[in-house]
Amino acid sequence: MFKKTLHIGTSPHIIGGSSTDQIMRNVVFALLPVAAFAVYTFGLSALLLLITALASCLLTEYFLNRWIGKSSPLSDWSVTITGLLYGLTLPPHLPLWMVFVGGVIAVALGKFIFGGLGYNVFNPALVGRAFIQAAFPVAITTWMAPFLPDRFSHIPGSTLTLPFLKPVYDITSGATPLSLMKFEHHTTDTYNLLMGMTSGSTGETSALLILLGGLYLIARKMMNWRIPVALLGTVYLISTVLHWSNPDIYPGGLFMLFSGGLMLGAVFMATDMVASPITPLGATVYGIIIGIMIYVIRVWGGLPEGVMYAILFGNAVSPHIDNFIRPRVYGTGKQWSKS
Amino acid sequence: MESKPKGKLAGFFHFPQGDGLSTDEFIKGLWRENPVLVQVLGMCPTLAVTNSAINAMAMGLATLFVLVMSNILVSSLRNVIPKQVRIATYILIIATFVTVADYVIQAISLDVHKALGAFIPLIVVNCIILGRAEAFASKNGVWASFMDGLGMGVGFTFALLLLGFIREILGSGSLFGISLFADSFQDWVIMILPSGGFFALAGWLLLFNGLKLRKKQAQPEQTREEVLI
Amino acid sequence: MTVDTIQPEKKEVGSFKMFQAMVGIGIICALAIVVTYQTTLPVITKNKAEALEKAIYKVLPGAQTRKNFQWDGQKFSEADPSDHSLKDVIYTGLDANGAMVGIAIEAKGQGFQDAIQVLYGFDPEKQAIIGFYVLDSRETPGLGDKIASDAAFQENFKALTARLDESGKKLEHDIQTVKHGTKSKPWEIDAITGATISSKAVGNILNHSAQYWAPIIKAHIDELRTH
Numbered sequence: 151m152f153k154k155t156l157h158i159g160t161s162p163h164i165i166g167g168s169s170t171d172q173i174m175r176n177v178v179f180a181l182l183p184v185a186a187f188a189v190y191t192f193g194l195s196a197l198l199l200l201i202t203a204l205a206s207c208l209l210t211e212y213f214l215n216r217w218i219g220k221s222s223p224l225s226d227w228s229v230t231i232t233g234l235l236y237g238l239t240l241p242p243h244l245p246l247w248m249v250f251v252g253g254v255i256a257v258a259l260g261k262f263i264f265g266g267l268g269y270n271v272f273n274p275a276l277v278g279r280a281f282i283q284a285a286f287p288v289a290i291t292t293w294m295a296p297f298l299p300d301r302f303s304h305i306p307g308s309t310l311t312l313p314f315l316k317p318v319y320d321i322t323s324g325a326t327p328l329s330l331m332k333f334e335h336h337t338t339d340t341y342n343l344l345m346g347m348t349s350g351s352t353g354e355t356s357a358l359l360i361l362l363g364g365l366y367l368i369a370r371k372m373m374n375w376r377i378p379v380a381l382l383g384t385v386y387l388i389s390t391v392l393h394w395s396n397p398d399i400y401p402g403g404l405f406m407l408f409s410g411g412l413m414l415g416a417v418f419m420a421t422d423m424v425a426s427p428i429t430p431l432g433a434t435v436y437g438i439i440i441g442i443m444i445y446v447i448r449v450w451g452g453l454p455e456g457v458m459y460a461i462l463f464g465n466a467v468s469p470h471i472d473n474f475i476r477p478r479v480y481g482t483g484k485q486w487s488k489s
Numbered sequence: 490m491e492s493k494p495k496g497k498l499a500g501f502f503h504f505p506q507g508d509g510l511s512t513d514e515f516i517k518g519l520w521r522e523n524p525v526l527v528q529v530l531g532m533c534p535t536l537a538v539t540n541s542a543i544n545a546m547a548m549g550l551a552t553l554f555v556l557v558m559s560n561i562l563v564s565s566l567r568n569v570i571p572k573q574v575r576i577a578t579y580i581l582i583i584a585t586f587v588t589v590a591d592y593v594i595q596a597i598s599l600d601v602h603k604a605l606g607a608f609i610p611l612i613v614v615n616c617i618i619l620g621r622a623e624a625f626a627s628k629n630g631v632w633a634s635f636m637d638g639l640g641m642g643v644g645f646t647f648a649l650l651l652l653g654f655i656r657e658i659l660g661s662g663s664l665f666g667i668s669l670f671a672d673s674f675q676d677w678v679i680m681i682l683p684s685g686g687f688f689a690l691a692g693w694l695l696l697f698n699g700l701k702l703r704k705k706q707a708q709p710e711q712t713r714e715e716v717l718i
Numbered sequence: 719m720t721v722d723t724i725q726p727e728k729k730e731v732g733s734f735k736m737f738q739a740m741v742g743i744g745i746i747c748a749l750a751i752v753v754t755y756q757t758t759l760p761v762i763t764k765n766k767a768e769a770l771e772k773a774i775y776k777v778l779p780g781a782q783t784r785k786n787f788q789w790d791g792q793k794f795s796e797a798d799p800s801d802h803s804l805k806d807v808i809y810t811g812l813d814a815n816g817a818m819v820g821i822a823i824e825a826k827g828q829g830f831q832d833a834i835q836v837l838y839g840f841d842p843e844k845q846a847i848i849g850f851y852v853l854d855s856r857e858t859p860g861l862g863d864k865i866a867s868d869a870a871f872q873e874n875f876k877a878l879t880a881r882l883d884e885s886g887k888k889l890e891h892d893i894q895t896v897k898h899g900t901k902s903k904p905w906e907i908d909a910i911t912g913a914t915i916s917s918k919a920v921g922n923i924l925n926h927s928a929q930y931w932a933p934i935i936k937a938h939i940d941e942l943r944t945h
Contacts, residue, residue, distance in 0.1 A: 218702045248675075259691045263698075281688060284679035287912075316675045570739050571731040578743050585747035589754045596761040599769050604863075606856045607832070678912075 170267075173372045173423075174227035180363030181234050181418065187359050188352045192242035192294060193301025195309045196352045202246045203237030204230065206253025214262045228267050232256060235418055236275035238353025239411060239458070240282070243294045243321065245311035248286055252278040272465045273422040276458050283458070289317055293349045295324035324349030327409040328454040331401050343408035350410065357408040364417035374423075376430060378416040380437025381444075382407060388445045400449065412444065415457035425465040427472045435471050440464040511636040518640025524617045525648035525690075526697050531617040535649060536686035538608050542665050545653025547601045549646025551594060551609060553639070555586040556618050560638030563626040570627075579622045580613070587612045617645060652689050656680045767800075769853070770837070774809050777839030777849030778820040781811025787942060789934065794941040808931070810942055811839070818943060820848055821935060825927035829919040832856035834865070836923060838875065842935055845882065846904075847893075847924065850875035855916075862916035871910050871917065879904040880928040887933050895921030 189197045211229040215221070224230075236256050240249060256278025261270045283290050294306065298321065308317035327338035327348050342348055346356025354360075367373040390403035406412070420426060420440055427436045440460045447456025524530045534552070539545040559582050563570075570578050591609045595602045602609070612618070621641055626634040657663060660680030662670045679685040775781050788797040789806040797804055809822040820841045826833055834857065839849030852866035865871060883890040891905040895918040901908035907924075909917035935942070 214699075218699055219706050255688070258695060259688060263691055263695045281679060284682065284684060285677040286675065287678055289675075314670070314675060315673045566743065570743070571736045573731060574736045574740055578740060581740075581743060581747055585750050588751050592754050592758040592762070596758040596765065599765050603854065 170228070171226040174231055176367060176370060176372050177231050177418070178227055178234065180366050181231070181238070181353075183359045184238060184353050184356065184363060184414075185234060187346060187356050188238060188242070191296045191346060191355060192352060193298065194304070195294070195301070195306050196242045198246060198305065198309055199240060199242060199244060199249055199352060200234065200237040202249045203240070203253050204233035206250040207233030207236065207257050210254045210257040211262070214258060215266075220266075226267065229257065232261070232274045235273075235353075235414075236278045238414060239275065239279045239351050239419075241290060241293050241350075242352045243292075243306040243308045243319075244282075244289055245308055245317045247311065247313040248282055248289060251285075252282040255281045268424055270424050271469075272462055273419055273425050276419060276462055276465075279458055280462060291329075292317075292319060293324045293326055295322040296347065296349055296355065298322060326350045326454065327405070328448065331405070331409070332448075332454040337401055337405050338409065340404045340408060343405070348409075351414075354411040354414045357413040360413040360417050373417075373421050374426070374433050376433040377421050377426060377437045380434045381416045381420055381441045382412070384438045384441025385412065385445055388442070392449075406445070406448070410448070410455045411457040415444075415461055416440075419457075420461050420464060422465070425468060427468045427475070429472055429475050432468070432471045432475045435475065436464055436468055439467065439471075511633055514633050514636040515640035515643075518637065518642070518644040519647065520644070522641075523644040523648060524641050525645060526693060528617075529694075530620060531615045531645065533611060534608055534615060535652065535690065536683055538605060539649050539652035539656055539686055539689075540660060540681045541604075541657045542650065542653040543601070544604050545649040546646065547594065547605055548608060548612075549642075549649040551590045551605075552612055552615060552618070552645055553642030554590050555583060555612055556621060556642040556645075557635060557638040558586045558589075559583045559618055559622055560626040560634040561631055563622045564629060564631045564634035567627045575627065576619075576623070579619055579627075583618050583622070584613050617641060648693075651693055652686065655689050655692070656685055660685060773837045773851045773853060774811060774822045777822050777837055777851050778811035779839075779849060780813050780819045782814050783812050784809050784822070785812065794938055808935075818842075821942070822849075823927060823931055824853070825923050827919060827923035827926060829855055829857055830862045830915045834916070834919055834923060836920065838924060838927070840880065840928070840931070840935070842939055844877070845880055845932070847875055847878040847880055847928070850920075850924075857913075857916045862913045864910050864913050865916050865920050868910050870908070874901070874907045877904065878907065878924070880924075880932055881905075882932055882936060886936060889925070889929055889932060893921055893925035893928060 185200055188200070207229050208224060212224060233253060236253060237249070240252070256274045259281075260272055260274030260277030261267070264270045289308075292308075304321075307320040311317040327343060327350070330336040330338060338348055344357050346359070348355055364373065364378060368375045386403045386407050389400060389406040392400040393402045416437075420437065427433050440463070443460035443463050444456050447453060447459060453459075518524065522528060525535050531552075534548050538548045559579070562582050563579055566578075587610065590612070591602075594605070594609065621638060625637045629637070654664065657665075657680075658669065659677040662668060662674040662676060677685070679688065771784070774784050778784075784799070786797040786799045786804075786807050786809055787794040788804050789808065794808075797807055807824075811819050811822060813819050820839045822837055822839050824835065824837050826835045828834075832855075834852065835854040837851045837853050838847050840846075841848045850872065855863060855866065857863045857865060878893065879891070880893060881890045882888070889905075891903070893905055893907065895907045895909050895914075896902075897914070898909050898911045907917065907921045
């Protein structure tokens with residue numbers, strides 16, 4: 151047996167500082183305050199939910215990889231992000247068995263089946279959530295009121311529902327700002343939205359903390375800032391213009407910006423490195439498309455919230471965006487691409 | 490290509506030497522070349538009517554019938570049909586048997602016919618059937634084509650049933666219409682919707698491709714070891 | 719030369735040969751279809767008649783026998799129950815003593831995918847719909863087709879008011895489909911969640927049909943009883 155001692159590689163010969171696991175680790179750091187605030191807002195149920203979401207994703211990834219004989223890729227942190235993000239998009243007192251099912255689906259059918267990290271077409275966390283949304287439409291639109299006094303001592307009955315059984319709700323329920331707006335035409339105060347004083351999915355309530363996490367990642371150049379800026383800008387622009395034309399029907403720009411899952415989606419979901427375009431212009435176009443879709447679903451669609459579907463749609467078109475925008479090599483044909 | 494037939498009817502009921510070959514024609518459709526799980530053909534009925542086990546079974550059997558009959562007829566007429574008009578002729582033959590199946594299902598059970606609805610006429614455009622007629626029956630003898638049609642049909646029914654089982658159990662908490670769980674069972678609404686068909690199929694494909702991958706990986710490792718020794 | 723190694727192309731097939739083959743196969747196929755149609759027709763007709771019979775007794779609780787009546791635009795006349803080609807036929811259901819328990823009416827209308835064909839029971843005394851059955855529909859499996867099976871939806875038709883107004887020409891209140899969980903009036907139908915379009919279609923079909931038949935039945939009720 152010979153051991154190669156001379157390493158011959160192709161360019162680039164100087165390797166940049168940030169590797170995949172380094173970036174991923176920083177995303178986890180940026181998410182931690184959001185998760186901590188979620189636990190503070192919704193108590194034990196949110197803690198259990200996040201642990202279950204994480205565990206289901208990590209276990210699925212571990213066992214599937216072991217099954218086909220790959221070495222375990224858990225060290226690159228990407229599954230940790232998937233699990234955290236997935237947990238943060240769910241209502242806090244969703245039955246844990248549903249959380250587990252969605253986590254398995256997210257990793258197995260959202261990522262693994264496409265070939266693992268780097269090959270997934272869609273953001274895996276959102277695939278899991280989309281499945282849960284379509285499978286259990288009632289459970290996922292039942293919200294819990296924030297800051298309940300006994301949130302650290304009492305676990306909601308629905309959280310501990312036995313597998314495959316219908317949840318029974320025993321605590322004060324709340325309504326999200328978006329459903330209040332859609333069904334009762336009641337707009338929530340922007341300050342409350344910013345500080346996370348409202349009901350909603352586990353991790354979407356505090357727009358401020360999400361923004362801070364995003365700014366941290368942008369400052370460390372670990373996130374494509376064009377996507378969230380284009381996305382939020384589009385939503386703000388459309389809603390401001392329409393609000394100005396008819397304030398009775400269309401809610402204002404700031405409300406749209408800080409309510410629901412928009413912040414979480416724009417900062418942490420749409421920016422999924424694998425499922426978003428790579429060219430700068432492509433990233434901007436991608437953000438704008440998602441922004442328009444979110445607005446259309448929220449205001450004219452049947453559902454109060456559209457961030458999830460809009461981002462999944464954006465994921466689906468992102469390879470095509472890159473394809474259209476790719477600069478043409480001088481001297482080649484005018485057609486965009488034949489690949 | 491098989492050798493040139495001597496007369497028009499040569500090879501008509503040509504039984505291959507030993508039964509090994511035709512058994513293989515049968516087996517390959519079940520597993521190795523399963524139309525749904527390996528070839529991923531015929532997705533329209535696969536995704537649309539598998540929301541209950543009984544629908545999956547009825548659709549599978551109807552397709553099996555059409556597949557076997559059209560394979561037999563195409564194979565026995567393969568030397569008569571001019572190449573230029575073969576596709577039109579195959580479609581004609583397939584459409585005939587679909588119409589026959591439609592009437593027979595109506596005669597057997599109106600309820601099943603009602604449940605399958607528009608999907609029975611659509612068997613005509615199920616690409617598995619035209620695919621087997623073109624790729625197999627037009628080049629092989631009647632017996633082999635019969636076994637091929639039977640194997641593919643049973644493989645298709647098997648795959649549909651796999652989907653039907655999982656979708657009915659999770660989506661409605663029942664199997665063949667018999668309720669399995671207490672009232673407190675939480676239905677997975679997605680499973681009876683068309684999108685649930687995609688998820689269920691993805692789950693099965695993951696399982697089967699994973700198994701295949703394991704098998705493939707197991708083999709070279711052995712040979713490598715042998716070389717080292 | 720290479721000519722020997724390449725298999726010679728098959729001889730060009732003449733148009734007549736193609737024509738012959740296609741016509742020949744066409745005839746075989748036509749024969750196969752006709753034979754199947756003829757053999758299965760009696761069974762299918764019997765099945766359909768039985769299904770209708772069953773449906774009539776289903777929408778008219780308590781009925782033991784039935785009579786067919788044909789409406790010719792002027793009056794009702796009793797029709798042969800075995801003749802399925804007649805148009806504008808309604809069915810009266812009689813209990814064991816021969817008293818009329820209600821009238822079963824077929825109705826048809828556009829659903830989400832294709833026409834929905836229903837049969838409903840109408841009680842001329844109560845002026846209400848007392849039973850409902852889907853004869854044929856192509857609604858989305860698992861969603862729209864719940865109009866035939868959903869127990870809560872069927873509950874709507876145990877007593878759905880279809881009362882005539884004072885003029886006796888039209889219904890006092892249109893039969894209407896409302897969003898799931900918001901039924902408050904006896905002439906409203908509580909829709910199925912996720913299948914609003916199909917539920918609305920059912921409401922429209924029933925309203926349309928009841929608007930047409932209820933005045934006729936009221937004016938000619940004696941013709942239906944005396945026979």
